[in-house]
Amino acid sequence: MNPPNAAPISPQKSAFHEALLVGWQTGPGLFAWGMVTGMAMVQSGLSLWQALLMTFTVYAGSAQLAVLPLIAALAPASIIFLTAVLVNLRFVIFSAVIAPHFSHLPWYQRLVCGYFHVDMMLGVFPRRFPGPAHENREEKLGYFAGLVIPTWSSWQVGSVAGMLLASQIPSSWGIGFAGTLALLTITIPLIKNWAAVAGVGVAGAVSVLAIGWPFRLGLVMAIFAGIAAAMLVDHFTEDEA
Amino acid sequence: MTTLEYCWLMLLMTIATFICRSFFLTLGSGVKLSPWVRHALQYAPATALAAILAPDLFLANGSMLPLISNLKLLSALCAALYFMLSRQMVGTIVFGMLCFTGLRIFLA
Numbered sequence A: 001m002n003p004p005n006a007a008p009i010s011p012q013k014s015a016f017h018e019a020l021l022v023g024w025q026t027g028p029g030l031f032a033w034g035m036v037t038g039m040a041m042v043q044s045g046l047s048l049w050q051a052l053l054m055t056f057t058v059y060a061g062s063a064q065l066a067v068l069p070l071i072a073a074l075a076p077a078s079i080i081f082l083t084a085v086l087v088n089l090r091f092v093i094f095s096a097v098i099a100p101h102f103s104h105l106p107w108y109q110r111l112v113c114g115y116f117h118v119d120m121m122l123g124v125f126p127r128r129f130p131g132p133a134h135e136n137r138e139e140k141l142g143y144f145a146g147l148v149i150p151t152w153s154s155w156q157v158g159s160v161a162g163m164l165l166a167s168q169i170p171s172s173w174g175i176g177f178a179g180t181l182a183l184l185t186i187t188i189p190l191i192k193n194w195a196a197v198a199g200v201g202v203a204g205a206v207s208v209l210a211i212g213w214p215f216r217l218g219l220v221m222a223i224f225a226g227i228a229a230a231m232l233v234d235h236f237t238e239d240e241a
Numbered sequence B: 001m002t003t004l005e006y007c008w009l010m011l012l013m014t015i016a017t018f019i020c021r022s023f024f025l026t027l028g029s030g031v032k033l034s035p036w037v038r039h040a041l042q043y044a045p046a047t048a049l050a051a052i053l054a055p056d057l058f059l060a061n062g063s064m065l066p067l068i069s070n071l072k073l074l075s076a077l078c079a080a081l082y083f084m085l086s087r088q089m090v091g092t093i094v095f096g097m098l099c100f101t102g103l104r105i106f107l108a
Helices: A011-024 A027-043 A048-057 A061-072 A077-087 A089-102 A107-115 A124-128 A137-165 A176-190 A194-209 A214-237 B003-021 B023-030 B035-041 B044-058 B071-086 B089-107
Strands: none
Touching (some): A011 A137, A061 A214, A077 A214, A089 A107, A089 A214, A107 B003, A124 A137, A214 B044, B044 B071
């Protein structure tokens, strides 16, 4: 098939294609999750164009869901902004996870990479590149772009479908559960030692107990408690990892 | 709310997304994380995902469900088992949704 004078595929391109295949697997989960968010936006009273503007600019499902009741109640913009920041706080931690891998890029490219770094990609990237941050830099950007395209488009297509179908799908079908299951499948491979087991257990418990905290601050608290538990177990077992 | 006000609000929320998602990325090479912090951050993805998942699986309308009538948790356990045996993401989602729908219809 290849013409004899074809240039060899660059590492960046092959990493891009590899990531596309991995990324499409998150498609059904993100589609379903986007759909739930799209339905919620329209049902909270946003018009179609308002919901479209929100999904194509904000691109942060949990923050969008959190501010819907505030917008409906005409809350001040400062409160809505603060709520969005607090609900998004977990992404600050996520940004630190990928930051060393992209430290060589110009600032605007790093800004754009951050914008597209969503929950679903979290486990995938560090698992593919467990080595030192300065290795395989060409491949990393290609791989990241290959993850962004399927995650962004499945989310947006699902979101728009949700807006259009809001009145037709009964909530008893539990479409949002598909998103939960998708998250489950990216969590399980990350639980690779006893420290991670402890971290996941503690984070889950704290998150459930602190569910009533305002601005979903319980989520941030749960992440810190989980990391502390994992570090404690590492400290006592003296895992070589 | 006027159209202009709504547009401003969406701009603010987009800035909130950028601030959080790009926080350590834009600090760039100016910030060197200590080995201790980097070790701790290894566990950030798993704990964050668990913190997002747990309320979905254990709570309904903000309160704890009895384990035996918690269809989502039962389905998720079956799906987790399926995933550990098959390592298939899409298959696991389909399997989990089938479990959930089946339980919902037959046990309701």
